[in-house]
Amino acid sequence: MKILVTGGAGFMGSNFIKYIFNKYPDYQVVNLDKLTYAGNLENLKEIKENPNYKFVKGDIARNKDLNKALDKGVDVIINYAAETHVDRSILNPRAFVETDVLGIYELLEAVKQGKAQKMIQISTDEVFGEIDEGEFFENSPFEPNSPYSASKAGGDLLCRAYNVTYNTPVIITHSCNFYGPYQYPEKLIPLFITNLMENKKVPLYNQGKNIREWIYTEDHCRAIDQILHQGRIGEVYNIGSGERLKNIEIANLILEALGKTRDMIEHVKDRPGHDSRYAVNSDKLRKNLDWEPRVKFQEGIKKTVQWYKDNPEWWQKLKNNEYWQYYKKQYQTNDENSPKDSPI
Ligand code: NAD
Ligand code: DAU
Numbered sequence: 001m002k003i004l005v006t007g008g009a010g011f012m013g014s015n016f017i018k019y020i021f022n023k024y025p026d027y028q029v030v031n032l033d034k035l036t037y038a039g040n041l042e043n044l045k046e047i048k049e050n051p052n053y054k055f056v057k058g059d060i061a062r063n064k065d066l067n068k069a070l071d072k073g074v075d076v077i078i079n080y081a082a083e084t085h086v087d088r089s090i091l092n093p094r095a096f097v098e099t100d101v102l103g104i105y106e107l108l109e110a111v112k113q114g115k116a117q118k119m120i121q122i123s124t125d126e127v128f129g130e131i132d133e134g135e136f137f138e139n140s141p142f143e144p145n146s147p148y149s150a151s152k153a154g155g156d157l158l159c160r161a162y163n164v165t166y167n168t169p170v171i172i173t174h175s176c177n178f179y180g181p182y183q184y185p186e187k188l189i190p191l192f193i194t195n196l197m198e199n200k201k202v203p204l205y206n207q208g209k210n211i212r213e214w215i216y217t218e219d220h221c222r223a224i225d226q227i228l229h230q231g232r233i234g235e236v237y238n239i240g241s242g243e244r245l246k247n248i249e250i251a252n253l254i255l256e257a258l259g260k261t262r263d264m265i266e267h268v269k270d271r272p273g274h275d276s277r278y279a280v281n282s283d284k285l286r287k288n289l290d291w292e293p294r295v296k297f298q299e300g301i302k303k304t305v306q307w308y309k310d311n312p313e314w315w316q317k318l319k320n321n322e323y324w325q326y327y328k329k330q331y332q333t334n335d336e337n338s339p340k341d342s343p344i
Contacts, residue, residue, distance in 0.1 A: 002028040003228075004074045004116065006060050006107070007081030009033040011183045012122070012220060014043035016080065019221035021047050028052045032069040033081065034059045034099075037323035042314065043182050060103035070115040076228065077119040079107055082155075085186050086126075086148045090272060091330050093147035100148070104155035108162045111169065118169035119159075120227060125174050125213070125238070127153040130275035137281050138174070138236040145273045163234050171231045173224070175239040176280050179300065180217030181307040185315050186327065188212075189301070192251060193308045194315050196258045201266040208248025208265075211277035215241045216295035216303075226289040240280035241293040250301070257305040 003020065007013040008031030017029050033039045035057055047053050058065025060081045081103060083089065083096045104121065111119045128136040129143030142157070144150040162168035183190045192202040215223075223239045231237065251265055285291050295303075308315060318324060 001076070002030070002072075002074045004030045004032060004069055004077045006032045006069075006077065006079045007039070009035060009039035009041055009043060009055075010080060010084075011038070011043075012178050012217065013080035014040075014182055015180065015217045016078070016221050016224060017044060017053070018047060019218070019225070021050060021052070023225070026052070028054075030054045030056060030069050030074065032056045032058050032060065032065065036083070036095075037327075038084065038184050040182075040184075040318070059099075061098050061106055063106055063109075066106055066110050067115075070110055073114075074116045075118075077107060077111065077116045078122065078224065078228070079104070079119060080122050082122075082152065083148065085184075086146045087186070087271060088327070089146055089148035089151070093151075096147050096151040097154075100151035101154040101158070104158050108158060108168055108170070112162060112166050118171070118233060120224065120231070121156060121159045121170060121172045122224070123156050123172055123174050124149065124152050125176050125240070125278045125280045126275065127156055127174065128278075130277055131279055132277055135279045135281035136174070136238065138238055138284060145275055169233045171227060171233060172236045173227060173239055174236065174280060175220060175223075176213035176215050176241060176278060178217060178220055179214055180304055181311075182217075182314070183304075185319055188247065189250065189254070189304060190308060190315065192254045193258070193305055194319065196254065196260050196264060197308065197312070198319075201264050202251060202254075203268040204247060204251055204265050205268060205274060206247075206270045207267060208246055208251055209276075210247050210274060211244050211279070212247070213240050213242070213244045213279055214250075214297055214300070215239065215243075215293060216297075216300035219293040219295055222294075223285060223291050226285070226291045230289050237285045237289070238280040238282045239285060240282035241297070242282070243297045244277070244279050245297065253298075253301050254305065257302060 056069040126149035142153045144153045159170045179189045
């Protein structure tokens, strides 16, 4: 099988490419990535010489770049490429519309023209908005609350429309929050782990009351594997672990794992439009495609803390580079829209 993975130099895309070569060594993978601040080829150093792997630097929203990656055609496109961080979308929404909406349009056009036999759109539970009780189902209405989730919703709606109107073969997934090795240190879990390792405080919004559902990298890769081989065209699948935690509970687990005390938590200004709770019902994936998560949060968070302890050179470089410094400065200079006023 020949797969085009877009955004394969990011957190989950790189985990997925390594998962594929481990389980299916004969598969071919082309990785098309723009290498934004979140793209990092070091995530793929183990496989860069693999003859079945090819890297193309490029933008999914540019037809020319896509054609280069698709010159000989592929069986499937798995789209991980996106602008992904909610706080950045509050500061700079434009890049989100360009990649998460226009990029999807270009990918769909390529599939419609027969350059790939199908496409899997990796999307998020955030498109459904927040839910204080109960769960989101695959057919729950879209009520996105951030420029990030609105852009992802736009891309997902295009996927649906192309499938209905042109019969373009697409499958959409809505996943809960990912965590694990190689996650860029702007997101809650790696930010808190690395700040504490640097002996810096951790900035918690809204007293840590908001709730997220968490899935470990490998479990998400296994879900996409099932969908790739057994998923039905035109279907939507929620991906969830059922493990829903308040952010304060996560902060406490990380403090405990690193032997730090609670005074390292800094309560900061809340994120505007901060969704209170996400929870997805993933029965369809579990029953129809015989998938279930294997890594419990208590175990996954320990493995994740250990990975960041073992790989300081990976994240220190990211927190010292120009992209990180620019992001930090935006917080400090953009008071009105800044999700938090504490230095990251
Ligand atoms: P990430 O931010 O770590 O990586 C994104 C990758 O996409 C980077 O390598 C970046 O260089 C690349 N990219 C960005 N714009 C591009 C463009 N225009 N063309 C080509 N490449 C581009 O992302 P992640 O956290 O691994 O998320 C992967 C996907 O999963 C995203 O679509 C995201 O919306 C979705 N998702 C993420 C989570 C989560 O918790 N992180 C949960 C559910 C769904
Ligand atoms: O639900 C899936 C989504 O999960 C993905 O689609 C997004 O790409 C991904 O970024 C993630 O979005 P969240 O906003 O849930 O993730 P983040 O790590 O930014 O924040 C998790 C929670 O922690 C959220 O309630 C906000 C809070 N938080 C976050 C940061 C960065 C803090 O309290 N302090 C922080 O510094």
